[in-house]
Amino acid sequence: RHYTGTEQIFLEIVTALMDNQENEFKEKIGRHIPAAKILEDVLSRYEGEMIDSSHSLSLAIYEFFSNGSISASENSISRQYQKSRDMWVELIDYGIKTKEFQETDPEAVFDLIVFSYQGVRMYSKLMPIDEKIPKRIVDTVKHLLLIEQKGE
DSSP: OOSSSHHHHHHHHHHHHHHHHHHHHHHHHHTTOOHHHHHHHHHHHHHHHHHOGGGOOHHHHHHHHTSSSSOTTTOHHHHHHHHHHHHHHHHHHHHHHTTSBOSOOHHHHHHHHHHHHHHHHHHTTTSOOOTHHHHHHHHHHHHHHBOOOTTO
């Protein structure tokens, strides 16, 4: 009753999820939480979400927005993608500045993260996903970003 249609409900869900993560990143960076800790927390959550296909909205969102009724310029998924990219680039830049992360192309790492994550979430609705796949993805992202400390 409170929404004009399904599109508004999807937009509300996607926006709320992105805003929560964006606020989480900004708040932790503002408190000078180590970038490696922020990364570890987020990747741990992503790994769990990739394994748990039962709570994924990826396929439903894909089906809804790919039906052709919404033009690319109106597509809020694109806007949410941009917000997500900006927040990840901010985290990666923060980690580089604090010398916790290796010098890298933050946008390339973001692309790897978001499309790997969403790909696994999508495929998990279509076929069983071996738990090793999310673990390998997370470990690869850590390997790309984290500077190994002596004694590790």
